[in-house]
Every structure is written in structure tokens, then in C-alpha cells.
Amino acid sequence: MRIVKTAEERKNEILDVAEELFAEKGYDNASTNDIIARIGIARGTLYHHFGSKEEILDAIIDRMTRQAIAGAKAIVNDKDMPVLEKVAKALLAINIQNGAKDAVLEQMHKPQNALLHQKMQEKLISGVVPLFAQLIEEGNKQGLFDARYPQEASEMIMIYSNVAFDELENLTPKQMKAKGKAFIHHTERILGAKEGSLVKVLGPFFG
Amino acid sequence: MRIVKTAEERKNEILDVAEELFAEKGYDNASTNDIIARIGIARGTLYHHFGSKEEILDAIIDRMTRQAIAGAKAIVNDKDMPVLEKVAKALLAINIQNGAKDAVLEQMHKPQNALLHQKMQEKLISGVVPLFAQLIEEGNKQGLFDARYPQEASEMIMIYSNVAFDELENLTPKQMKAKGKAFIHHTERILGAKEGSLVKVLGPFFG
């Protein structure tokens, strides 16, 4: 009794289970044997669909980042939303993304997941930086910001928020609040925004 | 003909060779077999001195970061050097550090070295951030800066410079220059320094 599925079905099944297992045990500790055991397929089947364990990881990261970036893009391209609100929403989108809500991300900073973490971060940042830069330029045109290097400003803000808000489990609420306030303040300065203009829209979430 | 050495001697020997091999092949690809083969010791000897391969990695990172941080500390604590110059030197120290000069760091961004990279970055940043924050406060007192959150400002600048100047191999010289100029500019803004005050001391290196 051998069960046959379409390639796409099977691939998704493998990705789903692999994602589960990476979340439970970490990328290094979860073996391909764990994956095939949980699905109930043979070794050869796994390698029929994916060339290597790392290819599976890449596919998972692809799935995850694609939707995150799509979300950010939707916000940025919204014609009706004011720029400042878009900035706030975009920042939020990324920090929810990496703010330890997803099961995989929950233990992503564990040493066994260094590879997952690094790849994810690279892809997320390279996808989101241009979008946020676009937003900065929009703010420049409207006289809300005065950013001379929108691209690099975006990069700096994105990288920092990604790295700094990565492991906030071991912070007290007070520390978190301070960190959030400081982040908003520095973002205002980098963008050349009027003091307090971002606090209004971001304060409720960060502070 | 068995050669006996003191534990410290042997440990250092292992670390030296391991560092070489991690640099050549990456952490994942270099096996403990490679290490013992190159030294000419037995498997048991390696595990007599270190409990695991990862423990060797940690020891190497320790050695490397210790000296980097010591260098930064020496600069920060120099009583005779002007603050702005210290800021420049400190920033330089870190970027030389991670600017692909060392053989190990040369290929650190390769996927096989994600773990090495992550651990190194964490340790470096956590060590350097407080030092740089101290420098910022000194600048505040002298009226050179106007930084409301010295600790977080330091964190932002350190994290960004570490991540952003990590993989500069695939950038054109022109792009590098632009990135450097933007970085200086944003650093001035974050610190609340007078426009151009950092360009004077940092320009020669970055721009």
C-alpha cells in the first residue's frame, strides 16, 4: 500500500513537517530521518523532491519571507494611507514577523539555528529595505522627512530593528519600553523627522 | 613514541589548527578528524582537552574577541586623545576587525559558518557596545554630541556597522564610498553631532 501524491502536494507536506521539526528541535538537531519518519515516507522519496536538507531549509525560508514581504509591500503601496502611518505599520509588520510569534522563530536565536536565522535575516532585509526606502522618499517629498540617503537610512533602521528586537525574551518590560522609545527617537533623527512626529504613530506599540 | 605536552600547550595547538581549518573549509566542513590528522594526535586526545567540537569553536571565538575588545578598550580609556578621534579609532578598530582581514573572517559569511558568525557577532557587540556608549557620554559632556540614549545609540551604530560592512566584497568601490558617507552622516545624526564634525575625522577612512 504505497501512497502516491502529486509532486506539489508531497513537497508541501515535506516543508510543513520540516518546519515543525526545525521549530521543535532546531535545524541542526532535526534530521532527515525525523522528517521521513513523521511523514511515513522513505528516504528516497525525500531526496526525490529535494536535493538536500539545506534545499528544504531554503524552501521554507522562501515561503516565510515571501508572505512577510508581500505584506510590507501592500502597506507601502497603499495610496490612501498617510505616510507616517505607513511607516508605523511597515515597522510593525517586520517586528511582528521577527518578534517571536511564529513557532519557528521562537527558538530561532538558538545556536542550532544559526543558519536558518542568517538566511532568513538576509532575505528579509534585502526584500524590505527597498520598500522602506521608497516610503522614506515619499516622506521627503511631503516635507515630513529630510533624509539625504534614503536607501542607507532604510538599511540602518531595518538592520537594527531586526537584530536588536530579536532576543527580547530576556529583557524586563521596563527595558523593552526604554529600547522602544530610543528606537523611535533614533529613527526620527535618521530620517530627519520632526521630533515627536513618529512617537505619535508608533508610541502606542513600542512605548 | 608518544609526545606529551602540557595541557595548555596542547589546547593552544588544537585551537591554532582548528582556527586554520575553519578558515580554510568553514566550521561545518572542517571535521574533528581533519584537526587531529593535521596535528598528529588521536581522537581521544582531542576529546580529553575539549568536550565537543562546538567547545573548540567557542574557545576560538573567545580568543579572537578578547583581543579585539581589549583594543577598543585601550582606545576608549586613552586620556590624552580627543573624543572625536577616539570615536573614529574605535569605529575603525571594529571594522578592521570584521572587515575581512583575518583569514577566518574572510569567509565567515559563508553559509557553513553561520554559527561562527553569529556567536562572534554577539560577543563582539555585547563587549563593544558599553565601551562606545561611554565614549558617547564623554562627547555629551563636552558638548560635542547631544545623544539622549547613549546606550541604545551605541547599540544601533555598532550593530549596523557590523552587519552592513560585513559582505562588502560584492560592492563596487563607488558603492562602498557611498555607503561609508551615508554611515558617517547617520552616525552624526544619531549622536546629535554637528554636521560634518565626524566627516573630518572619519572621512579619510570611509569616504
Place this chain on the structure above:
DNA sequence: GTATCAACCGACACCTTGTCGGTAATCATT
């Protein structure tokens, strides 16, 4: 000279990834 201890050895157990020749289900084509 003998006892003790730390450095050292190497076989071995166990696990991992990726390969490969063969099998069975499905889809075209006539």
C-alpha cells in the same frame, strides 16, 4: 622504586546525509 595522576591512544557505537537500482502507480497514445 613505587604509586599516582594526567596526557594520550585507537577501536567502536551510533547517527547522518545522500545515492542508486529497482518497483509501482499514473498518464498518453493508439
Place this chain on the structure above:
DNA sequence: AATGATTACCGACAAGGTGTCGGTTGATAC
């Protein structure tokens, strides 16, 4: 409906990795 080609699937196996463990040898102490 039969035949052929394609594609999913299987599981044994090779190659190689990490960490363990009982035993051995050199150095140190007494």
C-alpha cells in the same frame, strides 16, 4: 483496452561524522 513512458516511491547501502571508553604510557611525588 493494451502498451509504453513518465514519475513518484522504496529501502539497502556507502561514506563519513561525533563522541565514548577502557587501556597505556610518560611525568611527578614521595
